[in-house]
Amino acid sequence: MEAPAASSTLAGGGTGMKRRWGIILALLFAMPAMAGDDAPPKVSVSPAVDPHAIYYIRYDHWTEADERGYGEFITAIGVSACNTVNRCLHDPANPFRATDPPDAYFESDCADLPYVLRFYYAWKRGLPFAYVSVVQPRGWTRDMRYARAGNAVAERVTADSGHDNGYGLMETIRDAVSTATFRIHPDLETPLEPDFYSPAIAPKSIRPGTVIYDPNGHVATVYKVEDDGRVRYLDAHPDNALTRGFFDQRFVRAWPAVGAGFKNWRPVVLVGYRRERDGTLTGGHAVASSNGAIPDFSVEQFFGTGPRPADDDWKSGTFTLNKQPMDYYDFVRARLAGGKLEFDPVREIQDMVQSNCADLHYRADAVVLALNAGMQNRDQPGHLPPNIYGTDGDWEVYSTPSRDARLKTAFREVRDAVGRFMAFYLANDPRLKYRGANLAVDLLTAYDRTAAQCVLGYARSDGSKVSLSFEEARRRLFAMSFDPYHCVERRWGATDPKELATCRDGADKRAWYAAEQNLRNQLERAYDEQMGFSLGDLTSHAPGTGVAAAPDTDVRAFLWTMKNRVRPQQVAQ
Numbered sequence: 001m002e003a004p005a006a007s008s009t010l011a012g013g014g015t016g017m018k019r020r021w022g023i024i025l026a027l028l029f030a031m032p033a034m035a036g037d038d039a040p041p042k043v044s045v046s047p048a049v050d051p052h053a054i055y056y057i058r059y060d061h062w063t064e065a066d067e068r069g070y071g072e073f074i075t076a077i078g079v080s081a082c083n084t085v086n087r088c089l090h091d092p093a094n095p096f097r098a099t100d101p102p103d104a105y106f107e108s109d110c111a112d113l114p115y116v117l118r119f120y121y122a123w124k125r126g127l128p129f130a131y132v133s134v135v136q137p138r139g140w141t142r143d144m145r146y147a148r149a150g151n152a153v154a155e156r157v158t159a160d161s162g163h164d165n166g167y168g169l170m171e172t173i174r175d176a177v178s179t180a181t182f183r184i185h186p187d188l189e190t191p192l193e194p195d196f197y198s199p200a201i202a203p204k205s206i207r208p209g210t211v212i213y214d215p216n217g218h219v220a221t222v223y224k225v226e227d228d229g230r231v232r233y234l235d236a237h238p239d240n241a242l243t244r245g246f247f248d249q250r251f252v253r254a255w256p257a258v259g260a261g262f263k264n265w266r267p268v269v270l271v272g273y274r275r276e277r278d279g280t281l282t283g284g285h286a287v288a289s290s291n292g293a294i295p296d297f298s299v300e301q302f303f304g305t306g307p308r309p310a311d312d313d314w315k316s317g318t319f320t321l322n323k324q325p326m327d328y329y330d331f332v333r334a335r336l337a338g339g340k341l342e343f344d345p346v347r348e349i350q351d352m353v354q355s356n357c358a359d360l361h362y363r364a365d366a367v368v369l370a371l372n373a374g375m376q377n378r379d380q381p382g383h384l385p386p387n388i389y390g391t392d393g394d395w396e397v398y399s400t401p402s403r404d405a406r407l408k409t410a411f412r413e414v415r416d417a418v419g420r421f422m423a424f425y426l427a428n429d430p431r432l433k434y435r436g437a438n439l440a441v442d443l444l445t446a447y448d449r450t451a452a453q454c455v456l457g458y459a460r461s462d463g464s465k466v467s468l469s470f471e472e473a474r475r476r477l478f479a480m481s482f483d484p485y486h487c488v489e490r491r492w493g494a495t496d497p498k499e500l501a502t503c504r505d506g507a508d509k510r511a512w513y514a515a516e517q518n519l520r521n522q523l524e525r526a527y528d529e530q531m532g533f534s535l536g537d538l539t540s541h542a543p544g545t546g547v548a549a550a551p552d553t554d555v556r557a558f559l560w561t562m563k564n565r566v567r568p569q570q571v572a573q
Helices: 013-030 064-079 085-090 112-125 166-176 311-316 328-336 345-372 393-398 401-426 439-452 470-479 507-515 517-521 535-539 555-562 568-572
Strands: 130-137 151-158 211-214 218-225 231-236 242-246 261-265 268-271 285-288 319-321 324-326 456-459 465-468
Touching (some): 064 218, 085 112, 085 242, 112 166, 112 218, 112 231, 130 166, 130 285, 151 285, 242 345, 319 328, 324 328, 345 393, 345 401, 345 439, 401 439, 401 470, 401 555, 439 555, 465 470, 470 517, 507 517, 507 535
Antiparallel strands (some): 130 151, 211 261, 218 231, 231 242, 319 324, 456 465
């Protein structure tokens, strides 16, 4: 999660939270358990005394070659092994790394990452850069990051050539933006244009550097599109970690006002500048292209490929390719694969398990952050926040309900995928690229082998270690507490009395943990609902307090029941 952008309607919301994150992260990195080659330096780069770090503009616009170069820069980082923003920009994958002093420290959360990478490339290549510095909600909201009617751009800033230090500019940009910056209707260009536009779902439009916005509060950057249409992305987190994944149902569709989905950087042209004797450009301002002037602008990802429905009827839009109706996620994949939809089931299950393992490790880091702050030692508040998915204060920083919901959605998608692949297999569906003799057995083998490579664990309240397999973590998934006031054992879903013996939670916290079960079962993140439940509300199952049953995520059980199922012609043979 990250702080809201600054706005006259939310005084101090952006920079205050970002600076507080900086203090938290500095404390976290200073702890011995987190120390290492990625810890912030004791002496940071000083914007005031480093003349080589000045941002100079040498070209008044980005060419197609510049955009290709930016895409190659993003891809190189994506396919590297770097795992924090700082390491990535000091990694050999970054062709500009030698221009930065060794003690330069780079950080980013998910909303900052597209801006950090785009500005960094513009800075090193002498290209113009402009950004939205203030957004305002379209209607009342308690939090612009989750404004139901979306936001509008109130102010834009052109990065100043020849005066500003690039490192300082990067920090200024990071303080200004949040996921609220992305929450804009694709048609909205007034009073000012946003930084991004909605591209067509096409191979040349969805490319390295494209941004994906999940309106539930997350942002990722595409670094590669596979030949089979799968989209690989990078995302950053408040602890500066950088992870990778595939575009899937974790990135939900939503009504157009909140601007969900794929976004490309809007072209800008610097005008009114002065060319200095050394060839640099100073002064002037960047003019953003309108939607109508952008060749691949399209709203099909919101409304479908047929006649455009009204905004409030956006769900009625349909997706058709080669005269075949498809759901949205299949449509994206088929379009990006050049019109065909094919699945290599064994490889896909392996990739999904690896991605979920990475997300489990990221969750572990988030839990450690709360433990290091001593949240588990504080008294349980009498009420949950007004909304557990989007709020502020300690709950915003240390709880994990939204993160956990994304993780659970990913595990459910693995289960849904194996069910779908088996249905294709038994129906001899040509979309399945599989030549083996028994798909269920091969999928089960691939699942188990990949899961066995996922090493997990945590330290109990007394410091003793607990090892968890991937499958054990899956079984505990809906028992893992998102509540930062609970002991670490409950944060990891412990139910065995021996494992729970070291938990110091009293009767009140135990009651809260039990009462929050229905909220843990819920995958949907309802940011616009009033919550603020008391213990009594939860135990009486008041409206909005979750669902009674968790969805099925048991891949092994399903495949075990299918292990004797083979294609009809194989039986005949």
